[in-house]
Amino acid sequence: MKILVPVKQVIDPSFPVRLKPDCSGLEMGLMHLVINPYDEVALEEALQWREHDDAQSVLAISCGNEGCLDVLRSALAMGADRALLIETHHAMSSLVLARILKKIALDEQCDVIFIGRQGMGSDSNQVAPMLAALLDWPLISFAEAIKLEGSADGKTVVVQTRSDSGSVTLKAPLPAVISVELTLNTPRYAAMQNLIKAKKTVIPRKAAESLGVDLNTHISVAQLRHLPMRPNGEIVADVPTLLDRLRHKEKILL
Amino acid sequence: MTVLVFAEHDGTKIKSKTMATITAAASFSDEIHVLVLASERQSPALTEQAAVIAGVSQVICASADHFSCGLTEDLAAQIIEQMKRHTYSHILMSSSYLGKRVLPYLAGKLNLDCVSDCIVTENDGLGSDFFVRPVYASSLLVVEKITASPKLISIRASTFARAGKQAIPAPITIIPAAPKVSAVTRTAINKAEEVFGIAITRAKIVIGIGRGITKEELPLVEKLASILNAAIGATRAVVEEGLVSSSAMLGQTGKTIAPDLYIAIGISGAIQHLAGVKDSKVIVAINDDLQAPIFQVANYGIVGNAKVIIPQLISALEKTPEEVA
Known part of the structure; x- marks a missing residue:
């Protein structure tokens, strides 16, 4: 079995992002780029499958400029067997990314795709469902626990997923696209010697334009904006004052 | 211009997220269709509720047992069926867990881009192609321009007021249910634990x-x-x-x-x-x-x-x- 894990490079979510004063983009000076934490969980799941002999190889893939080689190196250091960079300098919509991933998944004859449910930062939750739709593979979203089961007519996965009314268990045949929650597992740390080894690895690259995939997009970022400020808060001196405000000014409490 | 709103429900009630999504829909057009997909047993009560939500001009309903499992592929297939019957300018869902999987799946099937988690529909006069949504864990806003048609938009329901009621119910149209297509089966549901019996997302x-x-x-x-x-x-x-x-x-x-x-x-x-x-x-x-x-x-x-x-x-x-x- 082959597992494909798309990994996205994102701004380290543990630091607040800042807009440039003219709102033309993000203040990148102090930003540290990391592997999308959701994708890191997806990769950990793939590595665990391989360790349990449920899978033979794990391919990590990233789309973007040369900078994305860093997240692929992190993926290799964690234990991915192979890495592939799809090189492009254009901003890519979720749909274009899904088209590219479809092409790679079919070329590489992958049996399952584990992917973070969202890119931390863009927070759009689109690639996994779009990819499943394009491949016409079953979609399992928001996985919190995944079990592989063998059966006469092939492999199936039994997955506990998040839903609006609690958790729901779904069963699907492979191949399938599975999007993961952060709660699925705790990703391992890469060992220092693996990080050093990954640094020296030459990662294969393919130009996005060479894939024969439609790269046209009908969506783009027009502007970034600050959030409207909340009205200035009031620090109240004591509990009676607080309750007075909630009762008489906000009319929330009786 | 007609907007199609996908109705989310729990089997007996249309969710308040859908009422808020209808408020958002009203800013695009006066012509709002609500699509109710449920089992035969659930449909009558749900369509009746949908018909009296203020702003709704038509309720479209397809009934089949497989809809009650809420599987992405089945719901998307029926939306596509409805899109063949009528031309829509916008397809809206709330950005719930359901909306976060069904809407982009639908977008993939239609080969269209889509916008997630839209928070306001007025956009400072930028025009009808622009949508605002929060990014970076809601610490910034991005304005996205989408030229695809129809526009597939998920709505952050908590930022819109819920649509009220209308005195004259909208007409209800029953359409045939598309056959089950999903290879996924639902094997168990575990209801969320509610703290003190109050669901956290509904508590005042x-x-x-x-x-x-x-x-x-x-x-x-x-x-x-x-x-x-x-x-x-x-x-x-x-x-x-x-x-x-x-x-x-x-x-x-x-x-x-x-x-x-x-x-x-x-x-x-x-x-x-x-x-x-x-x-x-x-x-x-x-x-x-x-x-x-x-x-x-x-x-x-x-x-x-x-x-x-x-x-x-x-x-x-x-x-x-x-x-x-």
Whole structure:
């Protein structure tokens, strides 16, 4: 079995992002780029499958400029067997990314795709469902626990997923696209010697334009904006004052 | 221009998220169709409810048992069927867990781009191709331009008022159900645990607890919650300590809430947490560190230790307003 894990490079979510004063983009000076934490969980799941002999190889893939080689190196250091960079300098919509991933998944004859449910930062939750739709593979979203089961007519996965009314268990045949929650597992740390080894690895690259995939997009970022400020808060001196405000000014409490 | 709104329901009731989505739909067009997909048994009550939501001009309903499992592929297939019967300018869902999987799946099937989690529909006169949504755990907004047609948009329901009722019900059209296409089967449902019987996403008042609350103070928090008829939510750190169940986690990786009142106790206010509570109408922060970021988003703050403040709140609330006066 082959597992494909798309990994996205994102701004380290543990630091607040800042807009440039003219709102033309993000203040990148102090930003540290990391592997999308959701994708890191997806990769950990793939590595665990391989360790349990449920899978033979794990391919990590990233789309973007040369900078994305860093997240692929992190993926290799964690234990991915192979890495592939799809090189492009254009901003890519979720749909274009899904088209590219479809092409790679079919070329590489992958049996399952584990992917973070969202890119931390863009927070759009689109690639996994779009990819499943394009491949016409079953979609399992928001996985919190995944079990592989063998059966006469092939492999199936039994997955506990998040839903609006609690958790729901779904069963699907492979191949399938599975999007993961952060709660699925705790990703391992890469060992220092693996990080050093990954640094020296030459990662294969393919130009996005060479894939024969439609790269046209009908969506783009027009502007970034600050959030409207909340009205200035009031620090109240004591509990009676607080309750007075909630009762008489906000009319929330009786 | 006609807008199609996908109705979310629990089998008996149309969800309030859908009512809010209909409010958003009304800003695009006066012609609003609501699509109800449910089992034969559930459909009559649901379509009746949908028909009297203010602004709805037509209810479209397809009934089949497989719809009640809510599988992405089946729901998307039926939306596509309806799109063949009528031309829509917009297809809307709320950005619930359901909307977050069905809408982009539909977009993939139609080979269209889509916008997730849209928060406002007025866009400073930029035009009808522009949509605003929060990014970076709701710490910034992005304006996206989408030229695809129809426009597939998911709506952050907590930022829109719920549509009210209309006196004259909209007509109901029954359409044939598309056959089941999904290879997925649902094998079990485990209802979310509700703290004090109040679902956290529906509670009018929510008390959030962070690292400043330990096991010792938890009974106090529970007492305060029962007086206020509030649900209890928590930050990731508190959930990881096992103090409350993960279904009560608020924030980017947990639930997004928009109650009338959110009381943050012992919460510093990391952006990942704020992402889940920012839409609350009034935020009260109780924290002993005035520098905590939570005070920057709070409408009211009290600087003090939770151990001291909670008992004061409890005793003040136990008195009737007249006694206080």
